[in-house]
Amino acid sequence: MRLSELSRVSGVPTPTIKFYLREGLLSPGLRTHTNQAQYDQGHLHRLRLIRALLDIGGLSLAAIGDVLAALAASGTGPGRLLRTARQPALGTTPGQADGPATSEVLALVQRQGWRVSPDDPAIEAAAEVLDALRRLGRHDFAERLDAYARAADTAAASDVEALDRCADIAGMEEALIIGNVLGERLLAALRRLAQTHHLRERVPLGRGTTLRN
Amino acid sequence: MRLSELSRVSGVPTPTIKFYLREGLLSPGLRTHTNQAQYDQGHLHRLRLIRALLDIGGLSLAAIGDVLAALAASGTGPGRLLRTARQPALGTTPGQADGPATSEVLALVQRQGWRVSPDDPAIEAAAEVLDALRRLGRHDFAERLDAYARAADTAAASDVEALDRCADIAGMEEALIIGNVLGERLLAALRRLAQTHHLRERVPLGRGTTLRN
Numbered sequence: 001m002r003l004s005e006l007s008r009v010s011g012v013p014t015p016t017i018k019f020y021l022r023e024g025l026l027s028p029g030l031r032t033h034t035n036q037a038q039y040d041q042g043h044l045h046r047l048r049l050i051r052a053l054l055d056i057g058g059l060s061l062a063a064i065g066d067v068l069a070a071l072a073a074s075g076t077g078p079g080r081l082l083r084t085a086r087q088p089a090l091g092t093t094p095g096q097a098d099g100p101a102t103s104e105v106l107a108l109v110q111r112q113g114w115r116v117s118p119d120d121p122a123i124e125a126a127a128e129v130l131d132a133l134r135r136l137g138r139h140d141f142a143e144r145l146d147a148y149a150r151a152a153d154t155a156a157a158s159d160v161e162a163l164d165r166c167a168d169i170a171g172m173e174e175a176l177i178i179g180n181v182l183g184e185r186l187l188a189a190l191r192r193l194a195q196t197h198h199l200r201e202r203v204p205l206g207r208g209t210t211l212r213n
Numbered sequence: 214m215r216l217s218e219l220s221r222v223s224g225v226p227t228p229t230i231k232f233y234l235r236e237g238l239l240s241p242g243l244r245t246h247t248n249q250a251q252y253d254q255g256h257l258h259r260l261r262l263i264r265a266l267l268d269i270g271g272l273s274l275a276a277i278g279d280v281l282a283a284l285a286a287s288g289t290g291p292g293r294l295l296r297t298a299r300q301p302a303l304g305t306t307p308g309q310a311d312g313p314a315t316s317e318v319l320a321l322v323q324r325q326g327w328r329v330s331p332d333d334p335a336i337e338a339a340a341e342v343l344d345a346l347r348r349l350g351r352h353d354f355a356e357r358l359d360a361y362a363r364a365a366d367t368a369a370a371s372d373v374e375a376l377d378r379c380a381d382i383a384g385m386e387e388a389l390i391i392g393n394v395l396g397e398r399l400l401a402a403l404r405r406l407a408q409t410h411h412l413r414e415r416v417p418l419g420r421g422t423t424l425r426n
Contacts, residue, residue, distance in 0.1 A: 156407030194369030
């Protein structure tokens with residue numbers, strides 16, 4: 001299809017697609033004339049991926065570039081999947097955590113029986129959040145780590161189970177990236193719904209107070 | 214304390230604090246001389262909140278302004294908490310979902326027995342993510358919604374339980390905001406760890422392949 005049709009089908013304006021082409025986020029089409037190129041289903045899929053990571057995942061264009069570069073990287077072994085699960089651009093922030101919080105997360109990992117490396121960047125990322133929560137006076141999260149870990153494990157087991165349907169490692173890797181970024185938004189929205197429900201159940205209401213709206 | 218000490222204790226540079234003061238994110242200190250003001254523990258706490266929402270929550274300054282404005286809004290009834298749980302700036306995106314995905318989320322809410330309003334913005338937010346996943350060929354999420362809902366419920370029950378320790382509605386509201394934004398980052402990091410564990414357990418390894426690193 002031509003650029004105009006790619007724009008129509010994807011709903012992404014032509015100048016935006018041209019920008020992604022210039023930035024290298026989207027690979028060039030097959031040149032058919034001097035100033036005309038053909039695009040295929042692969043381009044359409046990639047365009048949808050970029051928009052989903054941007055609009056719903058809230059990733060920056062730089063972070064999306066990192067994600068796409070990782071997808072394009074060579075290597076087809078299952079080790080790639082583990083590297084993907086840990087990718088910093090996918091939300092794990094560079095660690096600045098000090099000792100105690102890191103030890104707490106390591107202890108949690110042990111209690112959960114999770115087979116992960118002690119230098120997994122997600123451990124530092126979790127510790128950093130714990131530290132920030134504590135600086136804000138929220139000491140309760142340290143005790144609630146196990147509830148969060150159970151929640152995380154339920155979602156992650158489903159994420160990994162779903163990879164069985166993928167044809168190859170590259171497909172699994174894309175599924176993992178999409179699932180991580182968009183799945184996080186899904187989990188966040190569902191958590192809000194569940195919070196609203198539990199708030200209605202637990203928070204004592206004053207007489208005559210309704211929780212409507 | 215003076216501005217220089219507030220900067221030292223919080224680790225936030227003086228020009229940045231002055232910027233937050235100009236933008237109204239931080240309330241003015243108590244003026245003691247023509248060009249000198251005193252700041253208290255409230256300022257320090259607010260400054261830590263801004264930095265946590267910014268650095269760890271990844272919120273924009275505009276979104277942080279919305280969150281802080283909501284915290285300052287009048288009203289002390291429990292209805293405030295429900296509005297807080299739904300606040301768009303806290304990650305639920307404006308809905309663009311069409312019919313089918315919304316019905317799927319509504320059916321999920323019913324299966325879970327969650328008492329939430331059918332026009333809760335988090336329903337549209339979840340539906341929008343489902344739609345985007347489907348456009349990317351990830352139809353499996355529709356079947357995995359219940360696993361995600363269980364995960365969300367586990368975390369949310371813990372979130373709401375923790376509110377019991379707060380002294381008043383204002384304290385609960387801040388706890389909910391901090392818990393939502395930072396708790397999401399914590400949940401994300403723990404999900405990566407759990408994924409790594411489940412990947413190691415499930416993905417078949419080729420002969421001689423190690424998953425180390």
